[in-house]
Amino acid sequence: MLNTNLNNNKKIEQKPTGYCGDCELCTKTVDNRRVRIQSNEIAAIEAIIDSHIMIEKNQTVYTAGNTFQNLYTVHSGMFKSVYLTQQGDERIVDVFIPGQIMGFDGIHDGKYKTTVKAVSSGSYCVIPFYPLQELSMKHRDIQNRLMKMMSEKIIQFEITHSEYNAQQKLVSFVKDVSELYYSRGFSAKQFPFQISQRDLANYLGLAEETLSRVFKKLKKNDVLALADHQITIIDMPKFLSVLD
Amino acid sequence: MLNTNLNNNKKIEQKPTGYCGDCELCTKTVDNRRVRIQSNEIAAIEAIIDSHIMIEKNQTVYTAGNTFQNLYTVHSGMFKSVYLTQQGDERIVDVFIPGQIMGFDGIHDGKYKTTVKAVSSGSYCVIPFYPLQELSMKHRDIQNRLMKMMSEKIIQFEITHSEYNAQQKLVSFVKDVSELYYSRGFSAKQFPFQISQRDLANYLGLAEETLSRVFKKLKKNDVLALADHQITIIDMPKFLSVLD
DNA sequence: CGGCTGTTTGATGAGTGTCAACGAATGTGG
DNA sequence: CCACATTCGTTGACACTCATCAAACAGCCG
Numbered sequence: 001m002l003n004t005n006l007n008n009n010k011k012i013e014q015k016p017t018g019y020c021g022d023c024e025l026c027t028k029t030v031d032n033r034r035v036r037i038q039s040n041e042i043a044a045i046e047a048i049i050d051s052h053i054m055i056e057k058n059q060t061v062y063t064a065g066n067t068f069q070n071l072y073t074v075h076s077g078m079f080k081s082v083y084l085t086q087q088g089d090e091r092i093v094d095v096f097i098p099g100q101i102m103g104f105d106g107i108h109d110g111k112y113k114t115t116v117k118a119v120s121s122g123s124y125c126v127i128p129f130y131p132l133q134e135l136s137m138k139h140r141d142i143q144n145r146l147m148k149m150m151s152e153k154i155i156q157f158e159i160t161h162s163e164y165n166a167q168q169k170l171v172s173f174v175k176d177v178s179e180l181y182y183s184r185g186f187s188a189k190q191f192p193f194q195i196s197q198r199d200l201a202n203y204l205g206l207a208e209e210t211l212s213r214v215f216k217k218l219k220k221n222d223v224l225a226l227a228d229h230q231i232t233i234i235d236m237p238k239f240l241s242v243l244d
Numbered sequence: 245m246l247n248t249n250l251n252n253n254k255k256i257e258q259k260p261t262g263y264c265g266d267c268e269l270c271t272k273t274v275d276n277r278r279v280r281i282q283s284n285e286i287a288a289i290e291a292i293i294d295s296h297i298m299i300e301k302n303q304t305v306y307t308a309g310n311t312f313q314n315l316y317t318v319h320s321g322m323f324k325s326v327y328l329t330q331q332g333d334e335r336i337v338d339v340f341i342p343g344q345i346m347g348f349d350g351i352h353d354g355k356y357k358t359t360v361k362a363v364s365s366g367s368y369c370v371i372p373f374y375p376l377q378e379l380s381m382k383h384r385d386i387q388n389r390l391m392k393m394m395s396e397k398i399i400q401f402e403i404t405h406s407e408y409n410a411q412q413k414l415v416s417f418v419k420d421v422s423e424l425y426y427s428r429g430f431s432a433k434q435f436p437f438q439i440s441q442r443d444l445a446n447y448l449g450l451a452e453e454t455l456s457r458v459f460k461k462l463k464k465n466d467v468l469a470l471a472d473h474q475i476t477i478i479d480m481p482k483f484l485s486v487l488d
Numbered sequence: 489c490g491g492c493t494g495t496t497t498g499a500t501g502a503g504t505g506t507c508a509a510c511g512a513a514t515g516t517g518g
Numbered sequence: 519c520c521a522c523a524t525t526c527g528t529t530g531a532c533a534c535t536c537a538t539c540a541a542a543c544a545g546c547c548g
Contacts, residue, residue: 093402107395151351157401
């Protein structure tokens with residue numbers, strides 16, 4: 001599995017710059033699986049992007065306040081979007097896994113609103129926004145896909161905004177990650193999970209201790225296992241039933 | 245004030261169809277105030293929209309599951325966006341006041357994800373999306389503004405997603421409404437507030453009773469007053485200090 | 489080995505949800 | 519215009535989830 005490789009600092013499949021077969025911009029979903037789109041438009045996009053940049057844990061992709069120039073797409077690893085509140089504490093407002101697009105918060109007024117960092121080592125692609133917009137003036141499909149991605153992000157927030165208890169928050173998060181891995185051809189039952197419990201607790205709006213206790217309970221009930229930064233969903237029906 | 249008029253079923257300023265001086269698509273912010281943009285592009289937009297449709301309390305603008313065709317912009321009144329969870333209960337995921345755009349959740353896959361209803365009687369404009377997209381292929385400005393609006397919505401969710409206690413949730417909401425009224429030339433200290441406490445509690449993720457108690461506390465401390473579906477912020481510094 | 493950082497455990501209390509009941513406001517039909 | 523029904527907001531008593539504080543433990547790296 002990709003991330004495991006990255007962790008061990010082993011070799012990573014190297015693809016030529018310009019290749020893009022991961023992000024939502026260049027793929028579509030067929031039968032719950034992501035499939036690469038073949039078209040002139042995609043070739044045009046690939047001509048402007050810079051792909052598969054390596055990044056180490058805790059390094060920054062972009063910083064709040066800086067001038068918005070690029071969108072980014074996760075190729076491997078996990079990334080977090082951090083917002084600094086007026087009171088000065090950091091709140092993790094979003095978490096990204098492979099295929100997702102980062103940087104939409106910079107479009108509004110030309111400055112990023114959050115800081116995005118790598119949770120684990122990984123890689124990402126850079127999509128210069130103004131060239132992309134140039135393309136989207138020409139190709140209806142690109143404009144379409146861009147707007148659909150932003151719409152999807154809005155929906156994600158609308159729906160996630162939900163009122164769950166601690167256990168449901170965690171399970172719902174793990175389920176999202178599971179589905180995203182599955183859609184990209186990996187196992188839905190076992191996948192890398194490198195975010196720290198502190199970060200995850202912050203993201204879910206829980207105390208670190210509460211999250212730890214919830215994990216403990218889920219392990220005890222043989223719902224899931226967490227070892228070596230890898231999650232295994234042991235009992236999928238029981239796992240899903242938490243959300244009812 | 246507009247909404248007060250609407251409430252009493254008194255006369256409403258009638259403007260010719262096609263006029264659009266309210267939504268974020270046709271205005272820009274200068275010194276915290278919304279100003280109408282004058283340009284060919286705006287004229288083009290005004291040619292396709294259907295403006296100032298009247299609507300009664302509880303009537304539906306669009307329904308979850310229906311085919312996405314239009315964006316909508318609030319002209320007067322307040323609207324709520326309702327999401328039906330798998331468990332069958334309704335969660336209010338967004339609230340719209342004048343100037344805001346509704347319907348972005350339909351772009352992703354061509355079907356609306358939520359149902360939008362009027363909280364009070366009011367009026368709105370209809371913006372047919374495909375004609376708008378047509379325009380945005382021609383006018384860079386329109387494409388720009390569309391994406392900026394979606395970006396703003398994403399930012400709003402990122403930032404609102406915050407972890408506040410009950411009192412802070414309420415004050416933060418009232419503050420948002422206050423700022424939006426102010427930006428449109430109305431008083432920041434006194435404005436209509438027609439959403440029911442049940443709906444608001446749902447939206448904020450609180451129990452109705454908790455919200456009632458928070459209101460009581462704020463009234464008792466002379467921070468704000470709520471009478472006749474109208475909020476008055478009595479002590480602005482005290483009001484804002486709740487969020488520290 | 490010692491010093492980090494990340495996770496776990498226990499004890500305690502504050503903040504909210506829940507239940508139940510009532511009062512106030514609003515709407516409806518005769 | 520009044521009687522009734524219905525929705526909406528308020529209040530009190532209580533239970534429970536979860537945050538907080540304090541401390542210990544585990545893994546990792548120089």
